[in-house]
Amino acid sequence: MAKQADDIKKVVLAYSGGLDTSIMITWLKENYNNCEVVAVTGNVGQDAELEGLEEKALKTGASKLYIEDLQDEFVENYIFPSLKAGAVYENGYLLGTSFARPIIGKRLVEIAKAEGADAICHGCTGKGNDQVRFELAVKAFAPNMKIIAPWRTWELKSREDEIAYAEKHNIPLKITRETNYSKDMNLWHLSHEGLDLEDPANEPKYEQILELSVTPEQAPDEPTYLELSFEKGIPVALNGEKMTGVTLIKTLNKIGGQNGIGIIDIVENRLVGMKSRGVYETPGGTILYHAHQALETLCLDKDTQHYKQSVAIKFAELVYNGLWYTPLREALSAFVDETQKTVTGEVKLKLYKGNITNVSLTSPYSLYSEEFASFGEDDVYDHQDAEGFINLFGLPITVKALLDEKGGQ
Known part of the structure; x- marks a missing residue:
């Protein structure tokens, strides 16, 4: 690749210390006239x-490394709004990577x-979703900022090429060619992609790849009980003990993880048009989503509960597609917040070998009335009223059937 324009003097690099960004500091300095690289x-x-990230960044050429603690903001402004929305992408993915990108x-x-x-650089591939998520976030706050995406321009074509580049330039890596899974970890989840997982016909090597969880087979033979308390859709306590969002999710x-909860193997539709296969570990998030949805069945009326399901699908698509900072996402969050005013209460669950059961x-x-729902005698529901209701509710069916009979004659 030819040397780049002289107007790039300083680049801010989204730095994880993984394979891609480990080599990018050196690559940027080689290809952008020895520009200053500030790692973030x-x-x-x-x-x-x-651990050891700052030493590694400076040793490989960065002028400094910012390590920004975003955990509280991540939970309060990104995770909990998505939880309250019930946002799940394609019936399985709890958006762990998706909603981490906008805040970064x-x-x-x-x-x-x-x-x-002069520019912001990221290590996302040209085939993935994260390039979109990062760049749309940059555009939302700095629409004229230049963006450098080496994966779309450099001579390296694979992760094997990247490892060879690192070896040539003496850049230390924590992986080998045999353990070269593409992973993303944060407070909410851990994802695994690549290698044998690229073929959906291959069963995942769970004993080799799992880090947050054990398999259900390895989970204890006795169930674990827990109780979660919610206030306006937000989890605030575990087993009666008040906790911050960060502490609650970690706990x-x-x-x-000890009970084999939240391990999924899915083929998903990426924004860029291709399908990808990945294994996700989301133990705490899976428990919270289950408990929140269960509490909503008690506290939301039928029409709101049903309509909110369609909102959840759209919300998840927006987040997955990198559209967090958009008027529509903000409007949907406003609707969600209105629905959560009464989602307050306690949910007791039983965890057993990968399963979650309501207790x-x-x-x-609560909108549930034992008096109304009971099969016993009561003073609020007259069974004879059901006949007129059914006749009116079924009137279109009756009219259609009568017309069909008339036409047949």
């Missing part, structure tokens, strides 16, 4: 991966402006 890591819960992209812009940078990740639901706003 958004801490969204990948604690173990932060926003912080990249803030630092780029403070540093007077549930441990409990859920009890209670709420001061």
Whole structure:
């Protein structure tokens, strides 16, 4: 690749210390006239991966490394709004990577402006969704900022090429060619893609790849019981103990992981048009989604509950497609917040070998009436009223049948 224009003096790099961004500091300096590279890591819960990151970044050529603790903001402004919406992409994916990108992209812009940078660089491939998510976040806050995406321009064509580049330039890596899965970890989940997982016919090597969870077969033979408390759709306590969102999710990740909860193997439709296969571990998130949905069955009226299901699908598509910072997503969140005013109460669950079972639901706003639903005698429901209701409700069917009979004659 030829040397780039001289107007790039300083680049802010979204830096994870993984394979892609480990080699990008060196590559940027080689191809952009030895420009200054400021590395930025958004801490969204990948604690173990932060160890030794600053030393590595500086050793490979960065002028400095920002490690920004975004965990509280991540939970309160991105995870919980998605949880309240019930947003699930294609009936399985709980958006772990999707809603982590907007907050990191926003912080990249803030630092780029403070540093007077000429461009922002990311390590996303040209086949993936994350390039869209990062770049749309940048456009939302710095529409004129230049964006460098090496995967779309450089001479390296595969992760094997990247490893060879790292070896040639003495850049340390934590992976080998045999363990070269593409992973993304944060507070909410851990994803696994690549290698043998690229063929949907292959059963995942769970014992080799799982990090947050055990398989259901390895989970305890005794169930685990827990109780979650919600206030206006937001989880606030576990087993009666008040917790911050970050602490609650971390605690549930441990409990859920020990019980084999939240392991999914899915083929999903990427935004860029192709299908991809991945294994996701989302133990705490799966528990929270289950509990929240269960509480909504108690607290939401039928029409709101049913309409909200369609909103959840659209919300998930927006988040998956990188459209967090858009008027529609904000409008949907406003609708969701209105629905959550009465989603307050306690949910008791039983976890057993990968399964979650409801044990009890209670709420001061419960719309469930034992008196109305009972098969016993009551003073509020006259069974004879059902006949007129059925006749009116079924009138279109009756009229159609009569016309069919008349036509047949």
